[in-house]
Structures are given as structure tokens and as C-alpha cells.
Amino acid sequence: MEKQYKKLNIFYIPAVVLMILFVAYPLFNAFYLSFFNWNGYSQTKEFFGLKNYISMFQDKNFRKALINTLIYGFGCTALQQVIGLALAMFLNGKFKGRSIVRTVIYMPAMVSGLVMGYIMYFFFQSKGGVINDILLSLGLNSVNWLGNAHNAVAVIVFINTWQFVGVSMVIYLAGIQGVSQSYIEAAKIDGANSWQLFSKVILPNLLPALSSSVTYNLIGGLKLYDVIIALTDGGPAKKSNSFATYIANRYFDAERAGYAAAVGVFSFIMIMVISTIVNAYFRKKERDLEG
Amino acid sequence: MTPAAYLRYKKNKKKYETTTDGTVIFDPDQEERVPWRKKDWWRYLVSALLLLVYLFPFYVIIMVSLKTFNDTSPRAVFPHPIYWGNFAAIFKSGEIFIGMKNSLIITVGVLALQVVIGSLAAYALSRNQTKFNEVVRNLIMSVMMITPLTTLVGVYSTMSKIHGTSTYWGIILILSAFGLPLTIFLYTNFIGSIPRALDEAAAIDGAGNLQTFFMVILPQLRTVTVTVLILQGVGIWNEYTYSYYFLQKQSMATITLVIKTFFGSVMNDYGQAAANAVIGMLPLIVLYLFLQKYFIQGQVDSAIKS
Numbered sequence: 336m337e338k339q340y341k342k343l344n345i346f347y348i349p350a351v352v353l354m355i356l357f358v359a360y361p362l363f364n365a366f367y368l369s370f371f372n373w374n375g376y377s378q379t380k381e382f383f384g385l386k387n388y389i390s391m392f393q394d395k396n397f398r399k400a401l402i403n404t405l406i407y408g409f410g411c412t413a414l415q416q417v418i419g420l421a422l423a424m425f426l427n428g429k430f431k432g433r434s435i436v437r438t439v440i441y442m443p444a445m446v447s448g449l450v451m452g453y454i455m456y457f458f459f460q461s462k463g464g465v466i467n468d469i470l471l472s473l474g475l476n477s478v479n480w481l482g483n484a485h486n487a488v489a490v491i492v493f494i495n496t497w498q499f500v501g502v503s504m505v506i507y508l509a510g511i512q513g514v515s516q517s518y519i520e521a522a523k524i525d526g527a528n529s530w531q532l533f534s535k536v537i538l539p540n541l542l543p544a545l546s547s548s549v550t551y552n553l554i555g556g557l558k559l560y561d562v563i564i565a566l567t568d569g570g571p572a573k574k575s576n577s578f579a580t581y582i583a584n585r586y587f588d589a590e591r592a593g594y595a596a597a598v599g600v601f602s603f604i605m606i607m608v609i610s611t612i613v614n615a616y617f618r619k620k621e622r623d624l625e626g
Numbered sequence: 627m628t629p630a631a632y633l634r635y636k637k638n639k640k641k642y643e644t645t646t647d648g649t650v651i652f653d654p655d656q657e658e659r660v661p662w663r664k665k666d667w668w669r670y671l672v673s674a675l676l677l678l679v680y681l682f683p684f685y686v687i688i689m690v691s692l693k694t695f696n697d698t699s700p701r702a703v704f705p706h707p708i709y710w711g712n713f714a715a716i717f718k719s720g721e722i723f724i725g726m727k728n729s730l731i732i733t734v735g736v737l738a739l740q741v742v743i744g745s746l747a748a749y750a751l752s753r754n755q756t757k758f759n760e761v762v763r764n765l766i767m768s769v770m771m772i773t774p775l776t777t778l779v780g781v782y783s784t785m786s787k788i789h790g791t792s793t794y795w796g797i798i799l800i801l802s803a804f805g806l807p808l809t810i811f812l813y814t815n816f817i818g819s820i821p822r823a824l825d826e827a828a829a830i831d832g833a834g835n836l837q838t839f840f841m842v843i844l845p846q847l848r849t850v851t852v853t854v855l856i857l858q859g860v861g862i863w864n865e866y867t868y869s870y871y872f873l874q875k876q877s878m879a880t881i882t883l884v885i886k887t888f889f890g891s892v893m894n895d896y897g898q899a900a901a902n903a904v905i906g907m908l909p910l911i912v913l914y915l916f917l918q919k920y921f922i923q924g925q926v927d928s929a930i931k932s
Contacts, residue, residue, distance in 0.1 A: 336826050343754040343835055347747035347762065350806055357803035358769050361780020368779060375779070422676075429660045430669045438918050439680045441925075445910045447864030447882050450903050453889045454687045457701050457896070465686055468700045497679075502925055509926040547929040560774045561866050565889070582775045592779060599776030606771040 368596040375592035387597035396573045400581040403488055407577055408557035414496040415552045419503025427511050441501035452565025455494050484574035487567050494562055503548045510544030546617035557606050578602035691900035712901035722905050725884035733862045735798040737855055740809045748813030749839055769807045774867040792875040800868050805858050812928055816850040853924035863910055881906045
């Protein structure tokens, strides 16, 4: 059989060819371009060495995009885990209509991030937005949600969390229901209260769910693009950009394709390093728990 | 198992849907038997709040879509009278339906390509576990970490060399390439749980690799294929980044691009834009409501690592 399996490699050639053409070659191309000064369309480009990378760290808009990308990545991930787990625990209780609640909370994940951004624009507009309408009718002051950099970043984190927390919720729900009933019964017989039941019995058993939910949310958050484009387009004054939207901005609006490529390469390496560390951490945790 | 235990098992079996690796997720039908209890009042209160937080945005977009563009009433207020003109205009122009057609063609194309190419690749990678193939697998997985637009220039030059810009097959190839890592990940995990004895039995009967794959492995892949179709289908239907740059012709615009043009260029006519968003969201949401068990199951299966 092993001998026959040896011939199997031919089966992945179509996949590999497709990925070389549309992913690997373009990625190397971006790496190559990151050493040039190029406007994105002219025939000539000037060799720039490491200048793009050096000017990256002197660029305050880049540093802002870096910080925002980390906020979008880690902020959304943290919120999604806490809220997702809380929702899962809540929906694990028995009561009428809980499946309706579950269905509705997962529903926004069916909508494109771009369209959700547009819908939320109706809420967070400073004039005529639903949130400010409500604040005013309560006699409070209206808030400049999208025109203020801090608020805009917070709004984007909120929307992305709100939209995709259902994903974490169903993963945790499956995890909780996978915890053997006999463990729970045994803990109850030993007189565990509900907090002990949660922290000592259910939580340790959720490690696989936690690890996959975190990885999923983290990569999604660090690559955040659509919702920012729809809501602020990186504004005000480039202060809500993520790496993804900043790349688009440098490339098309500033016509600095070489520089955009350098930002792209940096972001790829950063996401790779972060997810490797996170994965290694969870793997170690899982081993510790087993051992 | 005692007969009584077996009967109990059979009775309860229907209530649970078992996932591929034996975890259990509750079935909506099961709750019919939960009685109303007074002490659950707080659960109903929290549920009502959650439903409000999650349905309110959908309510608002519908309200906006039912108002004229010069209606200055607050967005959350019910229109008086209801204005159907925005929807009438959509049906008259038909743009959104061309968008749906395009999205459907692209989605079906990508899914077909991914299922075939992805499952073949996964079979090779999970059965022939050499050091080299481990590297191939890791390289494929690392594609998930590429920020959108990093590769744009390179993809553009590939596309212009093969004359694929503004064609169905061009965008299908791009989106398939970027979606393959997830598909291959799901299939490799699943194929790993199919006993090799099945392959061996086929080999003894004289089947080659290709025959074994199509006759023995492929029929086993039904549940994981549903997962692939759902997860990738939602992603491709809602795709924006690459479609925006590679479907330049208006007649090729996908549903997301059609919605974008309404929000982008006629930013004053919110009613029209909102009506487009409502119609655009509808197909997937309706599908989800009817097949939610599969959608949620697919999400769970994709997350549970082997």
C-alpha cells in the first residue's frame, strides 16, 4: 500500500499549480516590488533597497495602522471569546425559544462585511444616525462616532465583534455539550456550585474549542478590511486604517505600489509570527492538560 | 447494552445530531419539551434583549428601504406612508438580479473546482505523509495569513497574462486559489479519520489510486463536503476584495459590488441603497433560516481540530 501511496503526490498538483499562479508568485512579486520605488503602472521602477521598509517605521500613518491592526485583531478576539462563551453558557440552559436566540445571533455572519458596514453606517452617522437619535431623545448629547479616531476604531471593533460573535458562540456551545455528562454529574454529587462547575469542569474541557475559536477570530481580525472600507474608509485622517486598508490607500490613492508591497510583506510576516506563537501556546496548554 | 438502555438510546438518538468526531450539538426540536417555568424569567428577559440587539439593525435597514430619499423622519421610525418606490426601481433596473446571477455562477464554479481539486489534494496529503508533504501542507495553510491586497500586483499580472480579467473563469480561479487552504484543511482532517483498511481492500481488488479515490473515498466525504460548500459558499457569495479589482465590467458585477455602487455613488439616495442591500442579503439569509442546522454544524465541524 505504501508503495501505491507514493504515487499519490500527483493528486495535489492541480491545487499546487493554482496556488503558485495566484498566491505564491504574487506573494514573491510583492516581496520583489517592496524593494522598488514604483507608482503601480509605469514601465520603469527605481531600485530602492530597504528604503521602503525604513520609511515605513518613520511613517506615522503606518504606525497608526499597525496599532489599529493589533487592536482589531486582539480586541475583537478577546471580546468574541468572552461574549461568545457567555452566550454559549446562557444558551446551554434549558428554556423555550433558545434555538431562536441562537439562530438570530449567528445570522449576521451571513451578511458580507461590506454590507454590514453600510447598515451600521445608518446607526453611527453623527447626524441622523440611530444611536445619536436615541441619545438625543434621552436628553443626552450626540457623539461624533465616525469623525473621531478613537470612537471610529471602537465602533469598528464593536461591529466586527457583534457580527461574528455567533461563530464563537456555536463553537463553544458544541464544546460545552461535548463535555461528558458523567463529569458534570460527578462534580454535582461532590457538591460543586455552579461557578466551580464552570471553572473546574467545563472550562478545562473547552480548550480545543478555545484554541480554534481564537485562531479563527485572530486571523480574521488581523486581516480586517471590508467593514472599514464601508464605514470610514480608513478615516478620519487615516486614523482608523488597518494594514489591509492602508495597503489599498498607499497603492491606489498615493500611487506608491512599492511601499504598499512592503506594508503587505510586513503584515504577512506579522500575522504569521502571531499565529505561530498563539498556536504553539495552545498546543503546549493542551499537552499540559493531558500530561 | 441492555435492551432497556438500547431503547432509551434509540428514543434519544433523534434528538442529537452527532458531529464527525462525536461531539453533540442540540437539535432545535428537542426544546419543545421544555416547560415554561417561573424561575426562568431572567432567561426570557435576556433573550428578549439579545433578540432586540440582533434584529434591530435588520429592522432599521428595512425601514430605510421603505422611505423616500427626502424623508427626514428618524431612521428607526416606521415609514408613514410606506414607500415601495425603492423596490419598484430595483425590479425595473434589474441590476441586482444580474448581480445575483453573476454571484451564483461564480459561487458554483468556485465550489465545484474546490471540492474536486481540494479533496484530491487532501487525499494525497493525508495518506502519503512524507516530510516533504508536511512542508507542502504547511505552505498551503500559511496562505490564510495573507492580508487582502498584498498580492494584488502579482495576481494582476497573472490575470493579464492569461487574459482572465472580467471573466467568470478568471475570478473563479483566483477565489478558488485563496479558498483552497480551508478546503484542504477540512478534507485532510476528515480523510485522516477514514480507515486505511478501506484503501487496502480496494487495492487488493486491483484498484489504482484514482479508482480508489472515486469509488471508495469520495462517497465517504458527504458530510465534510456539505461543510465545505456552506463555509466557502457564504464566503464567496459575500466576497468583495478580489471581485472589486478583477470584475471591472459592469455586466460582471457580483451582488456585493452592485450594493456597493448604490452606497458609493448615489450616497444621497439611502432608500434606494438600503433596498438593494435588503434584496441582496435575502437569498443567503433565507437559505440559512431553512438549513440552519447544516450551517451551524458546518461551522462547528470546521473548528474542531483533529
